[in-house]
Amino acid sequence: MILLTWNIGGLEKAGKRRKMKEVLNERKVDMVFLQETKRAEISEELLWSLWPGVEMDFVVVALDGSSAGLLCIWKPSAFELSRCCCNRNFILLSGGDFNEIRNIGERKGCSRGERGMKNFNDFIYRMEVTELDMLGRKYIWCNVAEGEKWSKIDRFLLSPKWLLMFKFKVWGFPRRVSGHCLVVLMEDTRDWDPRSFRFINAWVLHPQFISIVKKAWEETVVSSWARYKIFPKLKAVKASLKQWNMEVSGDVNHKLKVSEDELYELDPIAKSRDLDDGELVRRRELREEVLKWSKRKEWLWLQKSRLSWTLNGDKNTKFFHSIASGRQNKNSLNSLTVNGNVIEDPVIIKEEVYRHFRCLFLETWKVRPKLGGVFKSIGSNDKVELEAAFSETEI
Incomplete structure (x- = not known):
């Protein structure tokens, strides 16, 4: 199962929609959350121009004043809509551009508001949702013109029920058609073999x-x-x-x-x-x-x-x-970079980890040095005194 959230900054250009379709097809996305569609109306013909599958279902929140529009598309074979709650600010609170950070480390070169961070963290706590750490990138948004301001304002917030059912990973991928990076939530189906023994x-x-x-x-x-x-x-x-x-x-x-x-x-x-x-x-x-x-x-x-x-x-x-x-x-160790190449195969990762620590702890001495000389040793009487129980006077 793969979910993707993306602030695309408008759906007007046909070239951008073709690029989005290539990305969604490449990543084999089951559900996508799009922010800032910047369209008052979205036709089904337009949706097919950016959705790569042969089936789809969707929910739209059109452009309305300061709200730039939201769009959620998914495969009916992967998800079945039972209830929908949406307005000009959100659709199905699962993932997206929240336009707020949780701590000062999620923003660089930008102004930050202590009150906004506190309110956002309080909201997450009250909703009883969990955020998974993102792999691959630290920041999501960048001002394209200057490239000096960075923020992590896109994220997935998951219900604990989802964590019970799936083993998810969140990955950040390069920016393609907007100032926001792709954020992908995917199920990790890799086989890491049996785990080591742990005492319960x-x-x-x-x-x-x-x-x-x-x-x-x-x-x-x-x-x-x-x-x-x-x-x-x-x-x-x-x-x-x-x-x-x-x-x-x-x-x-x-x-x-x-x-x-x-x-x-x-x-x-x-x-x-x-x-x-x-x-x-x-x-x-x-x-x-x-x-x-x-x-x-x-x-x-x-x-x-x-x-x-x-x-x-x-x-x-x-x-x-x-x-x-x-x-x-x-x-968890999700990937390794070896000689400039990113490795994600569990078998190769284990081999590289073994090779690294084997070289690190390999002993190059063929003959270990010996310590010689005359050393002082304690006598039998001193030994008895050292091993004797504590007396009441000593205590």
Whole structure:
């Protein structure tokens, strides 16, 4: 899925529309948000002159005073319009030119208003939307004539529900037909292979956790020096925890849903008659299970978001998920520049990262230097005193 937002500065020129059509076709865009169309009326014939697909649906806000016009076009096979809210200032608040920055680092050589930044950030907070960091470029708009003023005023604001469903990346591309760069929101479908093992704090809530770790540790017998013994033991514990997580502790969402559904089935029964002893016991067990799985789910996303606080009594799992997704997007390695060439293939990126650090830590000495000489050492009496427990007088 690929979405694009673009301040095109007018649709009057046929040459500009042809150029836009080439860009949309090249990027295989599913939905485009256009700002400053500068047209009082937009015909379907004009739309086909800039849309590359064989099908389309659209919403238009025409030129009206200071509002320069908005246009949204999409593929009906990719999106189905259920509700539409628009006026002279916005269409379907998903992405576009907001003409405002969030911090002073998003503007260079331009005047800035502290009040406007504060109001914009407050608006984002109240709407409960998330902005993904843009890759490829720092600024979006430039005054074409002088090239000395830069701003980041175009952006995508996403609902946390979208982050639950898709793995999005936001890319900034070069300016083509206006002073604004292309901003593309696309789903990252690249395969990075299995992730490295990570310990999940929620595991310690399970009563079997300690016994699983202890069993894997004790059953792994290694006859070697002490430093080497720990490696195969940790490897065995990791394998046991991964298998145990898939069989018992994994799929928290499914187990939570099953417990909640069974608990809800008892509600209509309790309304029609008194529950018997067995049903009362089962309802109490289900309530405990729902509480247990809800707590594990919240702990899981709290750890992934790496927040240093919890909201007491508030099951804000969606908030933790949005923070974790944003952090993952910010820290991920999306591309590398090697010898002037941009590489995005995960396989080649891994090879280049391996080659870089291998050269960085490669030891060139064939024979390591040795330290010789006469050194002073402590005696047996001093050793005993150093290893002795603290006395009450010393404390």
